[in-house]
Amino acid sequence: MTFEVTILGCGAAAPTGKHNPSAQVLNVHDKLFLVDCGEGSQMQMRKFKVKMQRINEVFITHMHGDHYLGLMGFISSMHLLGRKAKLTVYGPEELKAILELQLKASQTFLEYPLEIIATSRSEKQCIYDDKSLRVYSFPMKHRIDCCGFLFEEKERKPKITKASIGQYGLIPSQIIQLKNGIAVVLENGETLQPETVCEDPEPPKSYAYCSDTAYSEKVIEAVRGCTTIYHESTFMESEVERAKSTFHSTAKQAAAVAKAAGTKRLILGHFSSRYATDDGFREEALEIFPNVSLANEGQVFTIH
């Protein structure tokens, strides 16, 4: 089952020719989720062939422009392109008034339902739940209210091996029964135990988006056990004081979060434009945590 993230932008607020402002698209079991939507995100989606109209949920972390200024354009373009399906936006409560004022000023009457749901500033909450996925928002530590998002696959039912379906002549109702851990009496009177024909399902995977935030124990708690963490790494260690005063993290701090949370892989992003290359971020993080990748526009990371 697909679980991957496409980076649309991984630069920090000050503009740069190298990186775009924050945005990424998650594909979880062929459903698309947009996380943050900085200016130009719709152009990036076109560039990287992301099927915009298939995005039904958008998650906005906070009200700094580099994380949401592309949202109004995205909403307008989907209207112009004939969207009818509902779009749900999760984000800070200030977002609703801004979007509504902009829609009113342009006298745009959307042809699709748009719901804007405020995330909690104070506690971790499950905000989305479907048959295979839950999404949580959780407060981070930034200059203004800011939430991270955790995408968590649900436990799957065991799989019946193909061979055993043929061997025992299993019909669909028996397969469901066995997957649910209930023994089945076959036509020949024999009792078939689930463990005879079931194999363990793939363990559930999860992805946490932590940008923007200072180093935070609360963030570690919120994402504990998550398989892949994307954590902001605006600065290198030489700017640790600046990171503190601006409520951002260094690469080392991001790595410390990954280590403490017991994740398998760390993706770094939200790079300040002050550094000529991004390689130093990875080097500094590797001193603390062994599996570090650098985000880059257009890159697709498969969540293992």
Place this chain on the structure above:
Amino acid sequence: MTFEVTILGCGAAAPTGKHNPSAQVLNVHDKLFLVDCGEGSQMQMRKFKVKMQRINEVFITHMHGDHYLGLMGFISSMHLLGRKAKLTVYGPEELKAILELQLKASQTFLEYPLEIIATSRSEKQCIYDDKSLRVYSFPMKHRIDCCGFLFEEKERKPKITKASIGQYGLIPSQIIQLKNGIAVVLENGETLQPETVCEDPEPPKSYAYCSDTAYSEKVIEAVRGCTTIYHESTFMESEVERAKSTFHSTAKQAAAVAKAAGTKRLILGHFSSRYATDDGFREEALEIFPNVSLANEGQVFTIH
């Protein structure tokens, strides 16, 4: 004296990989003016090496997203990049509340003065006046209130030929007197008439930005005699009914405006994404008006 326009975006509202949303930068005697600011304009300025911090005036035609959604990002970036100089934005009165709400939500306290001045929905007005240039706003005919902008060089004083300065040993005060049309008595008692040493100044040039608008006699009046007109040409003649119902123009209608206004050159822009190439716009306009250019991102037009 420089008088040129750099196209940052010349596409219509529906997004396309070919064109960016509306924005252009005018350089008039080395002062930079930004006209419209669609999403991604700041990235385009970086791409085309426009010195953003030298822009002190921004002119926004109307509140459709493809004409202003890049403004908040531009304002924020100038703050992040250390701007101290005042920025004045001229645009629809709805703009002020939107910008202020966004600044409040991000808790951004700009380090430079930002003034937002509402343009008139009903009449042509001089909104900017310096020693060599006047800028007018004038209402156009669109689905929502929308103003075009006319940039008009002032008449210049006559020039004194270099040769005559040497020949008559003219000093600065005498040169100023002659430029102002007053005769000068030379040391030898001879009277020097201005017409003896003056040559006519370059005639003043002007540039009108007319986007978005349906064909409008009022627009023709507002830009009469302007040397170069940029006029929207969203559709070709096959879509003339659609142009009418959406308050846009066809290439032919843009050409009819240029002809009636007695301009020297027409630049077409705001092209709908429905056409595979833009060449057809020019062909249709040429049937009515002889000097037609097509806008394109990165192109610089010198205003003659």
